[in-house]
Amino acid sequence: GAGVSQSPSNKVTEKGKDVELRCDPISGHTALYWYRQSLGQGLEFLIYFQGNSAPDKSGLPSDRFSAERTGGSVSTLTIQRTQQEDSAVYLCASSLTSGDEQFFGPGTRLTVL
Amino acid sequence: AQTVTQSQPEMSVQEAETVTLSCTYDTSESNYYLFWYKQPPSRQMILVIRQEAYKQQNATENRFSVNFQKAAKSFSLKISDSQLGDTAMYFCAFMKRWGGSEKLVFGKGMKLTVNP
Numbered sequence: 001g002a003g004v005s006q007s008p009s010n011k012v013t014e015k016g017k018d019v020e021l022r023c024d025p026i027s028g029h030t031a032l033y034w035y036r037q038s039l040g041q042g043l044e045f046l047i048y049f050q051g052n053s054a055p056d057k058s059g060l061p062s063d064r065f066s067a068e069r070t071g072g073s074v075s076t077l078t079i080q081r082t083q084q085e086d087s088a089v090y091l092c093a094s095s096l097t098s099g100d101e102q103f104f105g106p107g108t109r110l111t112v113l
Numbered sequence: 114a115q116t117v118t119q120s121q122p123e124m125s126v127q128e129a130e131t132v133t134l135s136c137t138y139d140t141s142e143s144n145y146y147l148f149w150y151k152q153p154p155s156r157q158m159i160l161v162i163r164q165e166a167y168k169q170q171n172a173t174e175n176r177f178s179v180n181f182q183k184a185a186k187s188f189s190l191k192i193s194d195s196q197l198g199d200t201a202m203y204f205c206a207f208m209k210r211w212g213g214s215e216k217l218v219f220g221k222g223m224k225l226t227v228n229p
Contacts, residue, residue, distance in 0.1 A: 035217070059216065101148075
């Protein structure tokens with residue numbers, strides 16, 4: 001595709017359920033980022049993948065959050081035992097290489113009831 | 114720690130007028146990147162303009178230009194000939210790089226409304 005795609009666009013879940021959010025970066029982009037956008041906290045960094053290097057998970061807010069990137073392309077962000085404070089828009093971005101412009105996807109709006 | 118401050122939460126401007134969005138940041142690094150991103154109601158973050166700190170010349174992209182004052186740690190965005198499509202949230206961001214990792218540090222954002 002021409003840009004970064006994310007699915008689903010919207011996700012409503014019940015407290016305590018697990019959710020998976022998917023990101024398809026631009027083909028050929030080696031760097032991939034996840035951010036969270038919420039009213040109270042603004043835009044926060046979650047995790048960074050670069051090629052085959054170990055990811056930087058320093059932004060993940062708790063051990064309920066995890067992410068993987070398979071084959072250096074598609075990434076999945078998993079939130080286990082969701083809580084109401086997890087409600088936010090989750091944005092994925094990719095860049096050709098580190099330091100380059102980050103291209104963002106349209107985000108997934110997660111609502112935890 | 115790097116921080117980015119956007120002191121104006123909201124602004125409005127008439128179509129065709131010029132508007133300036135302010136941003137200040139704090140860093141001890143000497144070389145870095147600064148960005149302005151636009152987020153319309155569609156939620157898609159779009160890069161407006163990018164500035165490399167080692168370049169003294171202010172970046173410009175069509176109707177968008179920046180006033181980069183490195184000593185003052187100021188990075189304002191000027192939008193000339195405002196258009197209705199410029200209505201959006203605008204975020205100033207600093208790229209923090211360390212130990213093989215990197216991330217964008219964003220300001221809180223500013224809501225710009227362009228009125229007809």
